[in-house]
Amino acid sequence: MTGSTVESVPDTTSDAVNLIVEAAAAAAKPWAARDLTDRAMALRAIADRLDAYAAELIPLAMRETQLAEPRLAGELRRTTFQLRLFAQTVLDGDFLGVRIDTADSEWPMGAPRPDLRRMNIGLGPVVNFAASNFPFAFSVAGGDTAAALAAGCPVIVKASPGHPMLSQAVGRLVDEALAECVAPSGTFGLVHGRDAGVQALTHPAVTAAAFTGSTAGGRALFDLASRRPVPIPFYGELGSINPVFVTAQAATSRAAEIAAGLLTAISASAGQLCTKPGLVALPEGAPVFDELTALIHTSPVPTGELLNEAIADGFARAVEQVRTHPGVRVLAGGGTDEALLLGTTARTVLSDPDALLHEMFGPATLLVSYRDTDELLELARSVGGQLTVSVFGEDTDDTARALIAAAVDAAGRVLWNNWPTGLSVTYAQQHGGPYPATTAPSTTSVGTASISRFLRPVVYQSVPEELLPLALRTDNPLSLPRSVNGARAR
Amino acid sequence: MTGSTVESVPDTTSDAVNLIVEAAAAAAKPWAARDLTDRAMALRAIADRLDAYAAELIPLAMRETQLAEPRLAGELRRTTFQLRLFAQTVLDGDFLGVRIDTADSEWPMGAPRPDLRRMNIGLGPVVNFAASNFPFAFSVAGGDTAAALAAGCPVIVKASPGHPMLSQAVGRLVDEALAECVAPSGTFGLVHGRDAGVQALTHPAVTAAAFTGSTAGGRALFDLASRRPVPIPFYGELGSINPVFVTAQAATSRAAEIAAGLLTAISASAGQLCTKPGLVALPEGAPVFDELTALIHTSPVPTGELLNEAIADGFARAVEQVRTHPGVRVLAGGGTDEALLLGTTARTVLSDPDALLHEMFGPATLLVSYRDTDELLELARSVGGQLTVSVFGEDTDDTARALIAAAVDAAGRVLWNNWPTGLSVTYAQQHGGPYPATTAPSTTSVGTASISRFLRPVVYQSVPEELLPLALRTDNPLSLPRSVNGARAR
Numbered sequence: 009m010t011g012s013t014v015e016s017v018p019d020t021t022s023d024a025v026n027l028i029v030e031a032a033a034a035a036a037k038p039w040a041a042r043d044l045t046d047r048a049m050a051l052r053a054i055a056d057r058l059d060a061y062a063a064e065l066i067p068l069a070m071r072e073t074q075l076a077e078p079r080l081a082g083e084l085r086r087t088t089f090q091l092r093l094f095a096q097t098v099l100d101g102d103f104l105g106v107r108i109d110t111a112d113s114e115w116p117m118g119a120p121r122p123d124l125r126r127m128n129i130g131l132g133p134v135v136n137f138a139a140s141n142f143p144f145a146f147s148v149a150g151g152d153t154a155a156a157l158a159a160g161c162p163v164i165v166k167a168s169p170g171h172p173m174l175s176q177a178v179g180r181l182v183d184e185a186l187a188e189c190v191a192p193s194g195t196f197g198l199v200h201g202r203d204a205g206v207q208a209l210t211h212p213a214v215t216a217a218a219f220t221g222s223t224a225g226g227r228a229l230f231d232l233a234s235r236r237p238v239p240i241p242f243y244g245e246l247g248s249i250n251p252v253f254v255t256a257q258a259a260t261s262r263a264a265e266i267a268a269g270l271l272t273a274i275s276a277s278a279g280q281l282c283t284k285p286g287l288v289a290l291p292e293g294a295p296v297f298d299e300l301t302a303l304i305h306t307s308p309v310p311t312g313e314l315l316n317e318a319i320a321d322g323f324a325r326a327v328e329q330v331r332t333h334p335g336v337r338v339l340a341g342g343g344t345d346e347a348l349l350l351g352t353t354a355r356t357v358l359s360d361p362d363a364l365l366h367e368m369f370g371p372a373t374l375l376v377s378y379r380d381t382d383e384l385l386e387l388a389r390s391v392g393g394q395l396t397v398s399v400f401g402e403d404t405d406d407t408a409r410a411l412i413a414a415a416v417d418a419a420g421r422v423l424w425n426n427w428p429t430g431l432s433v434t435y436a437q438q439h440g441g442p443y444p445a446t447t448a449p450s451t452t453s454v455g456t457a458s459i460s461r462f463l464r465p466v467v468y469q470s471v472p473e474e475l476l477p478l479a480l481r482t483d484n485p486l487s488l489p490r491s492v493n494g495a496r497a498r
Numbered sequence: 499m500t501g502s503t504v505e506s507v508p509d510t511t512s513d514a515v516n517l518i519v520e521a522a523a524a525a526a527k528p529w530a531a532r533d534l535t536d537r538a539m540a541l542r543a544i545a546d547r548l549d550a551y552a553a554e555l556i557p558l559a560m561r562e563t564q565l566a567e568p569r570l571a572g573e574l575r576r577t578t579f580q581l582r583l584f585a586q587t588v589l590d591g592d593f594l595g596v597r598i599d600t601a602d603s604e605w606p607m608g609a610p611r612p613d614l615r616r617m618n619i620g621l622g623p624v625v626n627f628a629a630s631n632f633p634f635a636f637s638v639a640g641g642d643t644a645a646a647l648a649a650g651c652p653v654i655v656k657a658s659p660g661h662p663m664l665s666q667a668v669g670r671l672v673d674e675a676l677a678e679c680v681a682p683s684g685t686f687g688l689v690h691g692r693d694a695g696v697q698a699l700t701h702p703a704v705t706a707a708a709f710t711g712s713t714a715g716g717r718a719l720f721d722l723a724s725r726r727p728v729p730i731p732f733y734g735e736l737g738s739i740n741p742v743f744v745t746a747q748a749a750t751s752r753a754a755e756i757a758a759g760l761l762t763a764i765s766a767s768a769g770q771l772c773t774k775p776g777l778v779a780l781p782e783g784a785p786v787f788d789e790l791t792a793l794i795h796t797s798p799v800p801t802g803e804l805l806n807e808a809i810a811d812g813f814a815r816a817v818e819q820v821r822t823h824p825g826v827r828v829l830a831g832g833g834t835d836e837a838l839l840l841g842t843t844a845r846t847v848l849s850d851p852d853a854l855l856h857e858m859f860g861p862a863t864l865l866v867s868y869r870d871t872d873e874l875l876e877l878a879r880s881v882g883g884q885l886t887v888s889v890f891g892e893d894t895d896d897t898a899r900a901l902i903a904a905a906v907d908a909a910g911r912v913l914w915n916n917w918p919t920g921l922s923v924t925y926a927q928q929h930g931g932p933y934p935a936t937t938a939p940s941t942t943s944v945g946t947a948s949i950s951r952f953l954r955p956v957v958y959q960s961v962p963e964e965l966l967p968l969a970l971r972t973d974n975p976l977s978l979p980r981s982v983n984g985a986r987a988r
Binding site: 085102118124126129239393416419422425432434435442443461469472489 | 590611614898926964965
């Protein structure tokens with residue numbers, strides 16, 4: 009099912025990991041101390057260099073990941089856009105969260121209020137466990153790296169074993185860009201191998217980690233991070249089924265559109281997206297079922313090869329677990345490199361949620377038929393933590409409000425008549441959700457708000473102007489957005 | 499050393515804990531759905547009721563905690579102020595973090611941007627482990643309870659064993675105030691006993707926990723929270739030594755002032771403050787030493803009794819560990835209910851930091867003499883995670899900048915010529931810091947920003963106006979502060 013030709017890169021030795029982490033620790037203070045304009049320039053320099061080398065990077069990515077050229081070109085564009093958006097985020101300065109309380113002898117707490125000035129600073133060295141399914145956007149120079157560098161933190165990337173040569177190539181470009189901007193040596197590092205990742209994660213100098221990948225792998229690393237003598241925040245984006253709930257009205261009035269959209273959503277990137285819909289609830293006997301069958305019979309949905317053997321094996325195992333469940337049957341597809349539609353009833357899922365609410369990372373989904381609105385709502389309220397929940401309905405739908413309420417309880421992103429697979433990088437984006445979608449439901453791993461994962465606040469009490477950082481001075485020399493005595497000001 | 503008369507309250511039974519947590523779970527959605535004005539009104543109703551019953555609560559607190567009437571009256575005032583400040587925070591609406599990205603077909607990421615609208619919602623039921631040393635401000639109706647209720651979360655307080663009757667009395671008033679405001683039953687609950695606290699923390703319906711107390715106790719609970727099948731954020735405020743660094747210039751020019759301030763800081767509330775300075779670095783042979791000795795000899799510093807036997811035992815053990823170290827000697831004090839000054843050298847501390855950088859929760863401190871600026875800076879860079887670091891210096895001090903930089907690395911609050919024991923409740927306050935000061939260095943447990951611990955963001959994608967919450971509608975009917983397409987707006 010996969011014919012990737014991944015050259016191997018030797019695992020980073022224990023001594024080398026130590027040197028890399030120590031260099032990151034040494035870089036932490038000088039990198040954090042650089043002007044915001046310098047930080048922004050470095051992010052842009054990385055983006056520029058990636059763009060300049062696109063013609064070399066994309067073929068390398070194609071060879072290692074089996075992903076198609078247009079998809080990779082789009083992903084690289086998204087990645088460099090993301091780096092530039094973080095550059096702008098740094099310059100905007102809102103992420104510094106500046107709050108100033110001037111001294112107030114009449115503060116009604118019962119004691120005078122001293123002068124207090126608060127801002128966010130970088131946490132320190134961050135380990136970023138790269139994902140295999142987005143070799144650019146969630147890898148070496150992806151969102152976590154961009155956010156950590158923007159926050160003023162050095163980054164050590166643990167390369168995905170799925171694209172080691174591409175990781176090396178991107179890492180070299182990041183190094184060159186940072187050197188060009190005279191960033192401190194050690195601001196960026198790259199390690200290969202599982203043991204190297206664990207060693208970096210548990211090194212005393214590391215202060216936070218980010219991860220995108222499987223629930224089992226992510227949980228194991230979360231446990232290591234939490235059990236350190238000094239525990240550190242572990243921002244893991246793990247598994248999600250991304251349920252889709254289609255109301256009876258929508259299933260009737262838009263059967264062809266929904267069927268076509270669903271097939272695209274489960275087969276794009278061979279279904280290897282953390283937002284691929286893995287469960288679609290439809291009313292019993294809905295025309296969507298017929299449309300789907302017709303679509304698949306007229307032209308089987310090609311999916312392309314899976315990323316690598318490990319992904320293919322994991323997908324096969326997950327499919328097997330769901331497919332062999334006594335209440336599940338194959339509806340269509342499932343041939344080599346072809347999307348698979350499984351079917352069951354809402355009652356079956358509700359009676360065995362542990363077995364059937366199970367991520368299949370690849371081009372497969374479980375169509376779940378419900379008998380009535382009550383069953384639909386019961387299912388919607390039972391899906392557990394998710395990255396996304398989508399509702400397809402009509403504006404006049406009676407159940408729309410209740411479905412959206414259930415979606416908000418479960419997920420970080422709630423969609424209306426939209427498929428969850430497109431994930432825009434924006435100011436308002438939220439890519440996260442209750443466990444097991446993530447290990448840190450108050451955070452996002454995509455969008456400008458993701459920078460806050462790598463920051464901590466410090467307040468200066470009664471510190472004289474000349475000893476304050478520029479960001480906190482009364483005359484606001486950096487023109488930062490800030491709140492003064494509880495009110496927004498600039 | 500302690501003569502507290504604590505009547506016992508039976509531990510909450512396992513069945514009762516389950517009922518309380520289930521009631522909190524049932525209250526979560528209706529409480530979160532209440533208008534912001536309702537939430538604010540409920541917080542004010544709690545404050546009003548506490549104020550109205552001050553004449554009953556304060557004597558009860560005196561009996562259970564040994565704290566003096568003026569201290570408790572001030573603490574109650576601080577507590578009701580805090581509740582009202584959170585009411586204002588709710589009405590201000592900034593905590594909702596509203597971000598709106600309108601649909602943009604030209605979004606330069608390479609794909610059209612859908613309409614995305616993000617806001618924070620309450621995480622769900624929160625367990626608040628009350629502290630013993632602030633029977634009002636960090637207990638049943640204290641900061642964590644106020645912040646969680648303000649965030650829209652039901653709260654289950656695990657009462658401190660140090661003041662169970664007061665906890666019952668305050669709990670009753672909170673219940674009455676919430677009932678008066680028609681808050682859903684279960685919005686507030688109170689449990690007693692260690693097992694009850696653990697049971698609540700590990701109950702599947704609980705979504706977050708807050709804790710103020712010892713490093714050992716807090717770490718044990720953090721581990722339980724992290725090892726749950728569904729891990730939850732655990733916001734623990736644990737131990738801190740709150741080092742104070744006095745420059746040679748300041749130690750010479752302000753010896754009397756610094757000596758008097760230090761004695762007040764270590765003896766106030768019998769030293770049972772998480773911000774009590776436990777290490778004070780002074781230049782060898784500084785006049786401050788003579789001033790201190792003179793002050794103590796002319797009038798021994800009375801401290802009052804400790805809160806309870808458990809605190810007294812813990813203090814005795816911690817003092818013993820430091821006092822019996824071969825490099826440490828008793829400088830003054832240490833009689834019954836009297837402040838204790840221990841002394842050692844910076845070299846000794848640097849050579850055995852694990853033994854000597856050790857919190858003594860009570861009226862004691864370790865005076866550390868340093869030989870020169872290099873030694874002072876080395877010590878300042880070695881203290882580990884702290885809630886506070888204070889620097890006493892002159893504006894013209896050469897070392898001021900380096901000391902403040904070291905303080906920022908170590909602590910959440912950095913003070914200049916201020917003692918850390920006063921902790922103002924404000925918009926900019928930061929009470930937190932790197933481990934072991936807290937288990938979550940990106941958060942604060944005091945000040946209005948503490949509300950963010952109990953929130954998670956949700957983004958609505960392409961959801962029609964009539965299905966959006968009021969907070970996200972285009973016409974901004976709640977007049978919330980928000981950012982639109984990356985720019986601040988209202």
